[in-house]
Amino acid sequence: MSSTRSLSIGTYNVHMWTDENCQDNLERVQDIIKIHAPDVLCLQESTKPEHDQFSRxxxxxxxxxxxxxxxxxxxxxxxxxxxxxxxxxxxIGKVMVPHLDTPIYITCLHLNHRSEQFRLAQIDHIHKTCETYLKDQNPLIWTGDFNALSRDEYTESHWAELSETRRKNAWESPHVDVTNKIKSLGFHDLWMKAGEPKPVGTCRFGTRIDYVYASPGWMNLFQLVSVDHVDSTASDHRMVMAKFTF
Known part of the structure; x- marks a missing residue:
């Protein structure tokens, strides 16, 4: 566990407990988690019964x-x-961290993989939920697999190549409405705030779709130390690790 003056959060899409070749990855995921030892861990595609095995x-x-x-x-x-x-x-989970007077709120999400409009609707609902139940100053993290792109980290040629690849595979064209929406709500993209450390991509297609976003209330309480995209073939995604002091 981190010291009482630090906090680490990990997010990981475990691909229904298989790697990109559909081989079991439970033990490899466990090894990665043990090495990086997040205080709070968010998982996506964590299906049973492997979920229960991991938990035990x-x-x-x-x-x-x-x-x-x-x-x-x-x-x-x-x-x-x-x-x-x-x-x-x-x-959304409320976490009580030692030596903090206020709880922190962690949102683990997995947005739709087919439609940007559906993802926007999901983000709108999450935001309205947070507005209803939480105060503006509450420290809040949104993290997980957003299935969304941010235009800032792609060159013109890379974006054109990505668009063509998606067209050939009958996927939706690349959009940035979701990430722009989240930023407009005041959330900070912590990987960008950490200086965009490599590797950039978080999934097997080389694109960044796994994020850790922090609210202004979070940034008032915590100092960002680092954000890492953990390089591993255990899943078809990389785990994202964010570390803080307070």
Missing amino acids: KMEFMYPHSIWQFCTAIFSKFPLEKTLERFKDHYV
Whole structure:
């Protein structure tokens, strides 16, 4: 566990507990988590029964506080389920970190992989939910697999190549409405704030679709130390690790 003056958060799409070649990856994922030792871990595509096996073997004191719709939050600190919604595939957990007077709120989400308009609707619902139940100054993280692109890290040629690849595979064209929307709400893209350390891509297609976003209330409470895209072939995604001091 981190010291009482630091905090680490990891997010990882475990691809229904297989790598990109559809080989079992449970033990490899466990090894990665043990090495990087996040205090709070958010998983996407965490299906049963492997989810239960992972929960039993890992050293999270609060491993089952949230499990729903293949999105999960594990915590080494007291964790309380706050909200969940099937249609929009997200859960929000309230975490009590030692020596902090206020709880922190972690949103683990997995946005739709087919439609930018659907993703926008999901983001709108999550934002309205947070406005209803949380105060503006609450420290809040949105993290997970957004299935969304940010235009800033792609050159013109790379963007054109990405557009052509998607056209040939009958996928939707690349959009940036979701990431622009999140930024317009005041959230900080922590990988960009950390200086855009390489590697850039977080999925097997070389694009960045896994994010850690922090609210202004979070940035007032925590100092960002680093954000890493953990290089591994255990899943078809890389784990994203964000570290903070306070």
